Amino acid sequence: MINLNFIYSEIFLCLAIMILLLIGVFKKNSSYLIYNLSILSLFGCLALILNFPINTNVELFNNSFKIDYLSTYMKILLILSGIFVLLSSSKYIQIIKINKIEYPILILSSVVGMMVMISSNDLILFYIGLELQSLSLYVLASFNRDNILSSESGLKYFVLSALSSGLLLYGCSLIYGFSGSTNFNLISENINQDSYGLTFGIVFIITGLAFKISAVPFHMWAPDVYEGSPTSVTIFFAILPKIAALTVFIRILYVPFLNIIDQWQIIIIFLSIASMLFGAIAAIGQKNLKRLIAYSSIGHMGYALAGLSTGTNLGIQSSITYISIYLFMNLAFFCCLFMLRRDEKYFENIEDLSGLSKNHPILSFSLLIVLFSLAGIPPLVGFFAKFYIFTAVVEQSMYALAIIGLLSTVIAAFYYLRIIKVIYFDPEKERYEKNHNIGLKISLAFSTIFILFYFIYPSPLIEIIEKINII
Amino acid sequence: MDFPFLSSLILLPLIGALFIFFSKSKSNTYLTIKYLALFVSFANFILSLYLWYLFDPSTAEFQFLEERSWIKSFINYKVGIDGISILFIILTAFITPLCIVSVNSTVKYRLKDFLVAILVMESLMIGVFCSLDLVIFYLFFEGGLIPMFLIIGIWGGERRVYSAFKFFLYTLLGSVLMLVAIISIYWFTGSTDITYLYDFGIDEKYQYLLWLAFFSSFAVKTPMWPVHTWLPDAHVEAPTAGSVLLAAILLKMAGYGFIRFSVGLFPVASEYFIPLIYILSLIAIIYTSLVALMQEDMKKLIAYSSVAHMGFVTLGIFTFTQQGLEGSIFQMISHGLVSAALFLSVGVIYERMHTRLIDNYGGLVSVMPKYSIVLMVFTLGAVGLPGTSGFIGEFLILIGAFKKSFLVAAIASIGVILSAAYMLWLYKRVVFGEIKKDEIKKMSDLNRAEIFILTVLVLPIIFFGFYPEPLLNTTEISIENLIEMYKTNINSNLVEK
Numbered sequence: 005m006i007n008l009n010f011i012y013s014e015i016f017l018c019l020a021i022m023i024l025l026l027i028g029v030f031k032k033n034s035s036y037l038i039y040n041l042s043i044l045s046l047f048g049c050l051a052l053i054l055n056f057p058i059n060t061n062v063e064l065f066n067n068s069f070k071i072d073y074l075s076t077y078m079k080i081l082l083i084l085s086g087i088f089v090l091l092s093s094s095k096y097i098q099i100i101k102i103n104k105i106e107y108p109i110l111i112l113s114s115v116v117g118m119m120v121m122i123s124s125n126d127l128i129l130f131y132i133g134l135e136l137q138s139l140s141l142y143v144l145a146s147f148n149r150d151n152i153l154s155s156e157s158g159l160k161y162f163v164l165s166a167l168s169s170g171l172l173l174y175g176c177s178l179i180y181g182f183s184g185s186t187n188f189n190l191i192s193e194n195i196n197q198d199s200y201g202l203t204f205g206i207v208f209i210i211t212g213l214a215f216k217i218s219a220v221p222f223h224m225w226a227p228d229v230y231e232g233s234p235t236s237v238t239i240f241f242a243i244l245p246k247i248a249a250l251t252v253f254i255r256i257l258y259v260p261f262l263n264i265i266d267q268w269q270i271i272i273i274f275l276s277i278a279s280m281l282f283g284a285i286a287a288i289g290q291k292n293l294k295r296l297i298a299y300s301s302i303g304h305m306g307y308a309l310a311g312l313s314t315g316t317n318l319g320i321q322s323s324i325t326y327i328s329i330y331l332f333m334n335l336a337f338f339c340c341l342f343m344l345r346r347d348e349k350y351f352e353n354i355e356d357l358s359g360l361s362k363n364h365p366i367l368s369f370s371l372l373i374v375l376f377s378l379a380g381i382p383p384l385v386g387f388f389a390k391f392y393i394f395t396a397v398v399e400q401s402m403y404a405l406a407i408i409g410l411l412s413t414v415i416a417a418f419y420y421l422r423i424i425k426v427i428y429f430d431p432e433k434e435r436y437e438k439n440h441n442i443g444l445k446i447s448l449a450f451s452t453i454f455i456l457f458y459f460i461y462p463s464p465l466i467e468i469i470e471k472i473n474i475i
Numbered sequence: 476m477d478f479p480f481l482s483s484l485i486l487l488p489l490i491g492a493l494f495i496f497f498s499k500s501k502s503n504t505y506l507t508i509k510y511l512a513l514f515v516s517f518a519n520f521i522l523s524l525y526l527w528y529l530f531d532p533s534t535a536e537f538q539f540l541e542e543r544s545w546i547k548s549f550i551n552y553k554v555g556i557d558g559i560s561i562l563f564i565i566l567t568a569f570i571t572p573l574c575i576v577s578v579n580s581t582v583k584y585r586l587k588d589f590l591v592a593i594l595v596m597e598s599l600m601i602g603v604f605c606s607l608d609l610v611i612f613y614l615f616f617e618g619g620l621i622p623m624f625l626i627i628g629i630w631g632g633e634r635r636v637y638s639a640f641k642f643f644l645y646t647l648l649g650s651v652l653m654l655v656a657i658i659s660i661y662w663f664t665g666s667t668d669i670t671y672l673y674d675f676g677i678d679e680k681y682q683y684l685l686w687l688a689f690f691s692s693f694a695v696k697t698p699m700w701p702v703h704t705w706l707p708d709a710h711v712e713a714p715t716a717g718s719v720l721l722a723a724i725l726l727k728m729a730g731y732g733f734i735r736f737s738v739g740l741f742p743v744a745s746e747y748f749i750p751l752i753y754i755l756s757l758i759a760i761i762y763t764s765l766v767a768l769m770q771e772d773m774k775k776l777i778a779y780s781s782v783a784h785m786g787f788v789t790l791g792i793f794t795f796t797q798q799g800l801e802g803s804i805f806q807m808i809s810h811g812l813v814s815a816a817l818f819l820s821v822g823v824i825y826e827r828m829h830t831r832l833i834d835n836y837g838g839l840v841s842v843m844p845k846y847s848i849v850l851m852v853f854t855l856g857a858v859g860l861p862g863t864s865g866f867i868g869e870f871l872i873l874i875g876a877f878k879k880s881f882l883v884a885a886i887a888s889i890g891v892i893l894s895a896a897y898m899l900w901l902y903k904r905v906v907f908g909e910i911k912k913d914e915i916k917k918m919s920d921l922n923r924a925e926i927f928i929l930t931v932l933v934l935p936i937i938f939f940g941f942y943p944e945p946l947l948n949t950t951e952i953s954i955e956n957l958i959e960m961y962k963t964n965i966n967s968n969l970v971e972k
Contacts, residue, residue, distance in 0.1 A: 365588075369496075376621055381647075382614040391610075391654070398658040406658070410651035417647055421624070421640060429628045429636055459614070463547040 010062055010071050011123075013052040013079070017116050020045035021109055028105030035103045042108035043090050046115070050083045059471070067187055068126030070255075074472050075123045077324070078251045082122065085243045085331050086115050088451075091443030092339050093236030099348055102147050102234055110147075111240065114140035118248035125259075127176040127186040130252060134172070134216075137245060138165050144240065145233045157232025164225045168215035175208025183260075191260035203267050209256060210271055216249035217305045218298075220278040230298035235350065238294055239338035242301055243331050250308060250327050254320055257312065258474045265315045272313040277408055279306030284415035288422075293352050296419065297337060300378060303416055304330050310409055311393045314400045321469045322392040328465065329389040329458075336374045336451035342444055343367055346436050354423055359432025368427050370452045377455045379420040380413045385458040392466075480526050480539050481554040481605045484519060484564065485598045488571075491515030492594035495587060509575065512590040516572040516597060523568035530561055532949045535956030537607060537670060545611075550667060553607040558953030559734055559804060562946060563604040563727055566811045570723045571597040573928050574716040577819055582630055582714060589630060589716075592622040596720060603728050609657045609667040609736075616692075616728060617650055623717070623725065631712040638705075638712035645705040649695030656688035660740075672740055673960065679743045679968055686744035689736055696729035697789060700759040703782045710778035711831070715822030718774065722781050722814035727807045730788045734800065738792065739957060742964040745793065752793040753883050759786030760890035767897045773821045773831045776901055777814060780857060783890060784810045790887060791872035795961055799875020800954045801947055806868025808946060809939065813856040813865055816932040820850050823925055824905075827918045833901065838910035843920045847906045849929045854902045856936045858895045864939040 008015070024038050024045070031037070053076060061072045090108065097103045117136030124130035142165070146158020176186070182201040183191045196202065211222060218226040230238050257268060283303020290296040308330070311323030343364075344351040361368035377386035390413065397406045458465075495508050531538060537555035545552040556564065574593055582589050599622070602615035620643055628639035661667050663681055677685065695702045706726075710718050738745050760783050767779035784806065791803030823846065824839070825831055840847040852863070859865040869891060876884035910916060921929065939946060 361588075362585075381621060382617045387614075387617075391658075394655065395658050395661070398655065399662050403655065403659075406655050407652070410654060411648075414644060414648045414651060418640070418644060421643060424624075425628060425636055425640075428625060429639075462545065466546060466549070 007062075007064070010056065010060065010064060011069065012055075013049045014116060014119055014123075016052055017045065017049045017112060017119070020048070021112050021116070024105075024109055024112070028109070035105045035107075038105050039090070039094060039097075039103070039108045042112050043087060045112065046083050046087050046090070050080065050087070053079050053083065063125060063189075065129075067189055068129045069123050070125035071123055074251065074254065074324075074474060077468065077472065078122045078247055079119055081328055081331065082115065082118055082244060082247050085247065085335065086111065088335050088447045089236070089240050089243065092335070092342055092447040093239065094443055095441045096236045096342050096350070097234070099345070100148060100234060100350070102236075104147075107144075107147060110140045110144050114144070114240075115244070118244060121248045122251045124252070125188045125255070127179065127188075130256075131169075131173060131176060133248075134252075135169065137248065138169065141165075141241070141245065144237045145229055147237060148234045151232075151234075153232035154234060155232075157229040160232075161225055161229045165215065168212045168222065171208045172212025175205045175212065178202070178205030178208065181205075188255065188259045192263070195260065195263055202264070206261055206264075206268050207271065210268065210275075213249050213253050213256070214275055217246050217253070217308075218302050219275045219305050219309060220282040220302060223279070223282070223302045226302060227295045227298040230301075231292055231295045235294065235338065235341055235352065238297075239334070242297065242334045242338070246301075246305065246308075247327055247331070250312075250323065253312060254323070254474060258315075258320065262315070262475060269313055269315060272309055273402075273405060276306045276309035276313055277405065279303060279309065280409050280412040281306075281415075284412040284419075287416070287419045290419070291353055291355070293341060293354055293357075293423075296354070296423075297334070300416070300419075301334070303412065304378075306412075307390060307393050307409060310405055311396050313405070314396050314402065316396065316400065317473055317475050318399060319396040320474055321472055322396040324472060325392045325465065325469050326389045328469070329385050332451045332454050333374055333377050333386055336370060336448060336455060337378070339444055339448035339451065340367060340371045340374065343440055343448070344436055346434065351436075354426055356433070357423065357427050358430040360427045360436075362432040363435045364438075370448060371427060372424055373452055373456050375420040375424055379417040381417070383459040385455045388458065388462060479541050480522070480529075481556065481601075482541055484522055484526070484568070484605070485554075485602050487519050487522070488515055488594040488598040488601075492591045492598075495594070496591050498587070508587055508590060509578070512594060513572060513575050515594065516568070516575055519597070519601075520565075520568040520572055523565045526556075527561060527565055527949070530556070530558075530949070532558055532952060535953045540607075550608060550610045552611060553668060553670075554602075554605045554611075555607045555670075556605050558950045559957075560604045560731065562804065562808055562949060563724075563731055564601055566727070566808055567597060567600045567604065567724050570719060570811065570815055573815065573819070573931065574719050576924055576928050577716055577719070577822065579924055582716070585629065589626070589714075592626050593716065593720070596622040596626070600724050600728065604731060607669045609660065609669065612736075613650070613654060613657055616732075617647070619725065619728075620646055623721070626717040626720070627709055627713045630714040630717065633712070634708070635712045638708040641705045642709040645695055645702065646692075649702070650692040652688040653692035656685045660685065669735070669739070676964065677740060679971075682741040682744035683747065686737060686741040686748060689732070689741070690748070693729040693732045693737065694755070696732070697726060697785050698729075698782060699755045699786070699789060700762060700782070703759070703763065706782060707775050707778040710781075710818075711772060711774045715818055715825070718818040718822075719815045722777070722818060723811040726781060726785055727811060730785065730792065730803065730807050733789065733792050734803070734957070738795070738961060742961045743968050745795075745961075746965055749793050752789055753880070756786040756790040756793075757883065757886050757890075759783060760790070760887055761893065764890055764893035764897060768893070768900070770897075771832055771834060773833055773901065773905070774818070775831075776833075776897060777817045777821065780894060780897065781810070781814055783894060784814075784857075787869055787872050787887065787890070790883070791868075791875055794872070794875035794879045795958060796875040796878050797951075797954060797958060798871045798878070800958065801950055802868050802871025802873075802875055804950050804954075805864070805939075805943065805946055806872060809856070809864035809868045809936070812932055812936050813853055813863075816849075816853040816929065816936070817857060819928060819932070820846070820853060823921065823929075824918070828914060833904050835912065836905040836915065837908040838915060839906045839918070841910065842916060842918050845921050845926065849921075849933055850902065850906065852933050852936060854898045856940075857898045859891060862937065862940045864936050864943070866940060867943045 114137045120133030142162045148154035215222040287299035377384035380390045540555040599619045606612040763782040770776035791799040856863040856865045859869040
């Protein structure tokens with residue numbers, strides 16, 4: 005008999021989705037209630053995950069579903085960011101009138117999909133999780149259906165994502181064909197070093213995953229989708245799928261295919277360098293903040309991949325640290341975007357920030373901190389993220405990667421500085437409204453304080469992540 | 476030592492900045508927050524003097540050591556000072572209150588933010604000078620970019636955005652290689668603790684590249700020719716207090732870095748790269764002095780003279796003689812005082828005339844006699860006249876250089892003559908001559924605050940000119956130790972070969 009205890013959190017979330025859907029159907033005007041209940045159910049899910057000792061290590065359903073330290077940590081990260089995303093965007097969706105009952109439910113189902121992805125130890129289960137999260141994301145991207153940009157971004161994301169899923173599936177079938185199994189453990193046992201088919205399979209899988217984390221050259225969708233989607237969906241796009249996809253990246257590359265690292269390492273290095281440089285250079289000309297953060301996130305994924313390309317535990321840990329820190333920086337940035345509201349309208353261009361520091365000193369200070377942190381200037385948390393990555397990279401004597409990465413941070417610093425220049429050096433414009441809901445304020449305050457004061461006591465995060473040992 | 480002196484020195488300005496940041500900014504509280512900032516920075520100065528009093532100059536060991544676990548099993552927070560670093564800490568703590576007094580007339584808007592930036596800057600700079608771990612050092616070294624970027628960008632002159640960007644990107648580009656080098660050192664030796672690295676050394680085959688990586692950062696910050704071009708821009712556009720901080724302390728971080736890291740950690744590579752440093756230093760001394768001669772903007776002239784003076788400093792450091800190194804440190808302290816004083820003096824007349832072009836002045840001696848006297852002292856200090864602190868530094872450096880190479884010293888001596896030329900010519904054009912403009916007649920002489928600031932600067936410049944013993948005594952043993960360490964490293968390396 006399979007012990008279902010360990011997947012109570014997923015089951016709970018699925019049940020919550022169904023119940024919320026029923027409430028939504030039978031109770032009129034219940035969107036606000038459902039929104040809050042979704043936040044509550046995420047909290048419940050978090051409690052269920054924390055209920056088990058974090059170092060549980062079990063495999064369920066014929067070894068296709070794995071619960072270990074990595075998956076537990078990533079799930080906690082995922083749910084936490086889901087809670088923050090929902091908390092910070094509640095007012096936004098009311099104002100741009102997308103506060104329908106489906107909105108939080110789609111987010112929850114996407115989260116379930118990601119949780120399945122994170123725990124998957126089997127190609128088929130992984131694909132199911134991926135599609136569950138993707139389908140919800142297609143709808144979410146075009147949720148503001150009266151807006152032409154939003155519809156366009158939904159369609160664009162759907163077409164490109166379907167293509168990448170196709171490639172991914174093709175890769176899975178190749179791997180199945182050449183190794184005789186879809187289970188990660190079995191693949192790693194049956195692996196044949198010289199098989200070209202297997203290499204092709206890995207390349208296709210990497211392609212599909214690189215699409216999900218928007219690494220160059222599979223990044224084309226990101227700027228359009230980030231810009232077109234409602235901001236509340238963009239923040240979701242920017243954080244959660246990346247956590248899930250990065251976990252799968254780690255699981256696939258480091259469990260079945262660690263033995264043939266020389267086959268995929270160079271691909272990851274290329275993806276990493278291309279993303280870092282492209283993200284830095286392409287963002288320079290942007291005027292829209294959401295578009296800019298899309299390019300910046302492409303660059304940041306390049307750094308996370310640099311950690312992955314090392315093939316060591318330290319590299320994995322540094323990537324995970326990077327994504328954990330990146331999450332808070334992005335959260336803080338989007339919280340600031342949510343605060344740029346005047347007369348029921350949201351502003352998202354760089355020039356709208358002009359002279360912000362005169363009327364909104366605290367908000368500007370938060371943005372200043374976030375932007376310098378994204379640029380990786382010490383002593384802010386963004387510096388530590390990069391520091392850990394490059395520590396892992398240099399340990400493997402990959403100096404070229406480290407130097408290119410650090411040079412691209414200098415290029416990237418330019419466009420972050422440009423925003424700071426607009427905020428602090430340019431003449432002031434009209435004021436923005438100051439009444440924000442408490443969830444948004446808490447999210448911003450929490451993430452800003454984390455970014456600013458992390459350097460005082462950096463050990464705990466490292467100690468938690470140090471325990472992740474895949475190899 | 477039980478009381479954490481150094482951490483208090485670092486933290487005190489930060490706490491002050493925090494208070495000021497969260498205070499309500501109304502125009503009538505401006506005075507209060509200014510006094511608060513002044514009080515905090517002055518308290519820090521007193522604390523640093525007390526530290527000097529407690530400091531034991533008879534040992535080269537690091538003193539007032541504090542060590543705490545920071546990133547577990549990786550990096551420790553470690554601070555401590557020796558005879559080399561203590562003087563820079565006192566200089567920082569001395570200059571900052573003067574900057575805060577000077578904001579009266581130079582900062583017209585957003586005073587609160589300015590004070591926060593200055594105080595944060597102070598604590599970061601003190602951190603640079605007392606950190607004994609490479610990563611901690613890098614943290615403070617780079618962190619200083621943020622407040623300085625804002626100081627130049629918000630309160631600067633017309634081309635402030637360009638200058639702020641140039642400053643930021645130049646220095647960032649310079650230091651990323653240093654970060655790679657620091658991480659590499661960690662993997663080569665298993666530690667980033669400087670005292671540990673001093674004891675065990677770094678393998679000779681790695682030293683050359685590591686030295687170059689550190690050099691790229693320090694050369695930009697010093698600044699050495701040909702990467703000095705950010706300095707004139709940053710100086711000219713920064714507000715007076717910003718220029719003072721830049722010239723007096725920020726540039727010294729690189730000189731300090733050369734002594735502490737390039738020489739201390741990579742002696743073999745330092746020996747190897749001596750010709751490079753000499754050539755760049757000599758070009759800096761001669762070329763930028765000539766450039767300074769041709770400047771029409773006073774601040775730009777002083778900025779170029781800073782590059783030339785820092786050329787002397789790098790030259791002195793890489794002579795590896797007692798005189799050369801002591802002279803370099805003395806020159807850095809002296810230049811910190813003199814350049815701060817010169818920028819403040821330019822600020823004084825800029826306030827009245829709103830121009831920095833030399834041609835617009837002339838004949839100030841008849842309207843501003845007091846000003847002319849103090850400016851005379853500072854000019855002579857910059858020239859290096861015997862009896863001012865500038866002389867001692869340059870003289871010692873030249874002695875050191877003569878020991879090493881006659882040619883180098885001879886060329887560097889030309890720089891001394893050139894510095895007399897441009898400084899005295901500047902003084903002549905500004906202070907003497909006919910009064911060309913009516914506005915000049917209306918200029919008032921120094922007010923009380925200005926007299927206070929400038930006198931406070933005149934005193935140490937003359938005092939240390941006549942009696943350099945306190946400074947030299949403090950540094951002597953530490954430098955002897957450094958040179959000894961350097962020589963044993965070089966010799967053991969020769970024996971190995």
